[in-house]
Amino acid sequence: MKIHEFQAKQILKQAGVPVLQAIVARSADEAAAAFAQLDTPIAVVKAQIHAGGRGKGTIIEHPQQHGVQLVRSAAEAEEVASRILGNRLVTIQTGPEGQRVRQVLIEQGCDIARELYLGIVVDRAAAKPVLMVSSEGGVEIEKVAARTPERIFKEHFDPLAGLMDFQARKLCQSLKISGPTARSAASFMKNMCRAFVQYDCSLAEINPLVITGAGEMVALDAKINFDDNALFRHQDLVELRDLDEEDPAEVRAANAGLSYVKLDGNIGCLVNGAGLAMSTMDIIKLHGGEPANFLDVGGGADADQVTEAFRILLGDANVKAVLVNIFGGIMRCTTIAEAIIAAYKTVGFNVPLVVRLEGTEVEEGRKILEAGGVDIITAAGLTEAAEKVVAAAA
């Protein structure tokens, strides 16, 4: 689960990670009031959307306006906020349609001496969380990793013990931080690692991480993602979810216990199991088609779930044909066949439907489909199914 920058900063502040003073504004008036309240000669207005690349991104309705801007007066804060709020911000991560900005963060300006990078993820290969820092702040860390990997420094840490003092000292040395700033940095890093574990994060990233003129380490930006599987023990975090930032079809699918990812093609896919669902997309592409989605109905889908899955697939106007690919294991082919017939009758199909069934009770399942009185193209194998659905969508 993703959250906004302002929410991430509130969490970090509670965890003892220094952030700048800031106020969220949902209207231009609020932005002006926020500037006045901060009592600062300079502030930054920052559009709050989940996607990254906001500083370089532009507002569709005001192409000269970026998603992040320095302001020097309440009037200027109001003006900038009025251009951003309610409008759509396009960044490298949003796609051309952009994302509507519903709130801005008005943050106190700061005197920047150095810009660094800090990120924490779980390193799969090491099976441990890892703290990464870099002397190259404010740029994409992937680029740093590709071009100058020697400028990234890593320390794995035990989730229970957290980051040890010596590890913080090593990282400070690598970043050429010394004296009182090293003490500020060590506390910053240790608190970040503790927060990562405490809140079951899957990603915590500060970019840029700043050393101020006064020698303090401060989080200028903040990005936190949570492990969805751990949300059951963080009910307070669930409230931070912003459904406006998520794809409505994906949200709808998740509510029905389906795993759905929208793609750009025209062949809808309904499959049981994530690996088989990915492979189904692959084989469609291999035969010259373009999948419209990834959709895993899971191991124990019932008629209601399959019906909802069809509704989601057919709700995508790009879909010109649908491929159902089921390898019945625990889920019987008869169950899925009955669900297909029921869904077909409830939802009302306007595109060709290709069905490939294999596995438990496959013969009975095929008979149900034949006797169902609905117009279905059946396929015996994976290759045949892919060829037929690509032809049907053409």
Add this chain to the structure above:
Amino acid sequence: MSILVNQETRVICQGITGKAGAFHTKHCLAYGTRMVGGVTPGKGGATVEGLPVFDTVIEAVRKTGANATMIYVPAAFTADAILEALDAGIEVIVAITEGVPVLDMVRVYDAIRRSQATLIGPNCPGIITAGQCKIGIMPGYIHQRGRVGVISRSGTLTYEAVWQTSNLGLGQTTCVGLGGDPIVGTSFIDLLERFQADDETEAILMIGEIGGTAEEEAAAYIRQHVTKPVAAFIAGRTAPPGKRMGHAGAIITGGKGTAEEKIAALRQAGIEVAQSPADMGAAVQRALDGRR
């Protein structure tokens, strides 16, 4: 021979009184697995499918001689269930449960690596030695005693592969689903080592997917240590970066973990890579017929 489990393996089910636990216990029994009992805290003394239920794993081990377990407890309690099995001296721990928090697995993984036990999963279909012992949720009837060892990060895609090798008459020795999570107990390499040492296994089929670097590490290992023919398939060639494809582990991040990188690494190690998921069985056949 086979790896990890066979007709002698004595299996308990943790979470046996739950819906999934009871259902799959029944199917494993029907397959011929030597199920010897179950565990549900607070339900000791009950019976499920004629099997005794115990309050703790240690009690189940003492009274039944169990040396393997399959775990169906809810995700919130899975780490505890795995560590309980480990503490009780269980050798093969199969965690079927999906949705286990990744930081729970960091702690569990450490404990497993310091022990002699094998953890398969979580979020996996389980392990099966064809005709002898099924521990998990896979449909038993598609398996056929034979020559191929199967290792996979996926569930239904493994069934597809098993089905293809059965139809070609190749059959399987043991099939293991590693699980779709970022941190799982067993790696491709752990099992490659076992299959290489297993007399009955003549070829190995590896089914990977996007995300992480497990397949690349396996390719490097195969180049050095595996002399048997290996075939592979990687799911997710068409998956876009940054989108999680169902499995928590199946995500391309920061340009890493793409199918193309994995396929290139596998090919470089001399592995026969299936182009299409319909080609997995045939790829094993080619690997057997061809080189090495």
